[in-house]
Amino acid sequence: MPKQDAAPKWQDLALGCATLEPGSSKYQKTGDWRSSRPVWNFDQCVKCGVCTVFCPEGCLSIDAKGYPQVDLDYCKGCAICVTECWTGCISMEEEKD
């Protein structure tokens, strides 16, 4: 079932009100919750990937060059990555608006 903007009628519900699209939480952009964002200093980053392991959101991944990248659509700004980065290459920057 694609994400629906209009609220569904009862006839539109799947059997037993099941949710048929796996991983559809992706439509919830929890990045809205964030008051500050993680920023990487790639000069210091050793591409170990520890930050990606401890992210409760699973919004950190490794890019083509091997550096971590954050999906700001979902990052709630908890800063666990900052605390866990042993090179100290991540810092939090306040969201402007």
Next chain:
Amino acid sequence: MEKFNVFASRLLPKEDYVCSGHRACQGCAEALAMRLVHKALGRNTIAASATGCMEIISSPYPETAWNIPWLHVAFENSASVGSGIESGLKALMRKGRIPKRKINVIAYGGDGATADIGLQWVSGAMERGHNMLYVCYDNEAYMNTGIQRSSATPLHAATTTSPAGKTIGGQQTWKKNVPEIMVSHNIPYVATINPSYPFDFMRKVKKAAEIDGPAYLHAYSCCPTGWGSRPELGIQLGRLAVETGAFPLYEVEYGKYSVQEKVEEFRPLKDYVKLQRRFRHLTDEQINASQERLKQEYALLLKKEQMSKEGD
């Protein structure tokens, strides 16, 4: 700290089965624990969820964070629902209605769902010998309903039903030892896990899934909202819990104990409790008394490990 190759984290599976967009609080280490459990279990897994934080954050209609089949029925009974799923698959595979293959069945619940309201259901499912895994995500109180005490809340911790009052200061009872209760069920595998030690964590989850018969995992799950800790400290608190003896890491395989991340010298418990608002009313005497009891329990655990070795 867990000894791992600094680049080993890149060896973890990339796939996530608990997807982004879930509604857990900022810095929720329980969501991290659940994410890691499913990273370890992989795609061929069916989950039965108890009511609780991990249920509501992942399933508000019309969206779901789940990439695997998932069923929520009620609060106390996920173990029983899981045992039903396991039995259903077993019967259907035997009768040739669905293809024969290895499917992990996991049931999970929080500490309230496991140690309190659902203890009977977990006990029943484990005792009956279903080939399934039960995971307790222990954040040491009923967080979903607003931080009420459970039998897994540690001594003196302030919750909304064990507040730090003028005459009674927080939880008055010692944390219920559910893993030990599960060991008494003589099931093949019981282990404690902590997402601050991701490799030990993943190894144990995989072992629990591979072992034939019921397995029980008890997952330390830091809750910044309920504990009054800073969201960025979830992983550090997990390490401190192990280093102070508050949450020892061990496994019991066919009755044989082994302790992981062994503590040679305990970190002061104060280092752990001072980072959490739930403990801020504690006196030094109270902290020291708790530390002593934790040390005694740890010593007992090491004795069990020793006895297990002697039995070999």
Next chain:
Amino acid sequence: MAVRKGIEVSLAVAEAAAACDVDCIAAYPITPQTHIVEHLSELVNDGELDAEFIPVESEHSAMSCCCGTAAAGARTFTATSSQGLALMHEILFIAANLRLPIVMTVANRALSAPINIWNDHSDIMTERDAGWLQIFAENGQEATDMVPICHRIAEDKRVLLPIMLNFDGFIVSHVVEPIICLDKEEIATFLPIYEPQQRLDIDHPITMGPVGMPEVYTEAKMAHEAAVQNSYEPICEILEEFGKQFGRTYKPVETYKTEDADIVYIMMGAAAETAMSWVDKVRDSGKKVGIVRFRLWRPLPVKAFKEAVKGFKVLCVVDRHFSPGGAGGPVAQEVKYMLYGEENAPKVVEVVAGLGGRDLDYDAFETMYDKCKKVLDGGEVPPFELIQARGGHYGKI
């Protein structure tokens, strides 16, 4: 080949479930249901039934487990009674709204306190709103035949709802009756292999039992209401098909000697059989009485019931349960709901009787008749009454 044999009804019901080739049974012992699941576990352990028998640690767990087995796509059967059904209460609603086609036989028994293992309908009537389909069988043959019928109804793609098959504890469950038992091959021609519309399948992962916010809860309830209401036609079709195939036709509402009746008893379950023999007896003495019996209780067969009672002067509703301090018995409440505003609606006399194993005997039917006769002769309709209470319902304490 179907054989007619003398068999305890519980065992016949268990054998019918086995002949339906159920995949999973999760159950917990409670009198007077126990013989059913005992016999099923025997059949499993003797290798006569290829199923998982899950001996759970409570009825709550039994129903929880059934949710798991049914969600996995297995044909699921269980049985309970009384306190066991009450303990399942929470999960009954969930099983229904998850649309899991579980079949559960309920050997009806009184609810505590005082603890009482004998028959009435207090267990099932308190679960009226659970969203299950509910059928009442009046004798052993009917109870046995209803097992494949219930599986067929529950699993019909137009229905997909759990179903409770009720029959009176001891009075039906423990009686040895001559019963025609259909075998597996015969039932297979009526009940196809269960193909779930959706299930927990790793190749098509779905999320079952999500959080329903206020924006969707009403729609989820409406979808469920529609499912229960719309099950009526398929139920009638399936009952008819069973009749054509096996020669025993069951209808949602049954009538007995109502053609020229003045007073009609509204009943459910085995007591209707006693009432029938009483009717036969008193008709000779000029009492124009008949019986209307609900076989189908959910969905409530409104149209068929109205049709069945049309033109009668007085209805005597015999309830086996009541709401203390409330509006009397549940059957009477619903009968009055169906008749309210109808032109020339019959007057409704409400009695509560046969509680906790108190016999519904000829004397009881006579007492009811006397009450109804007064109304028939122009007297006022009395309030509901526990007619068998020594000291009288309205006697001084």
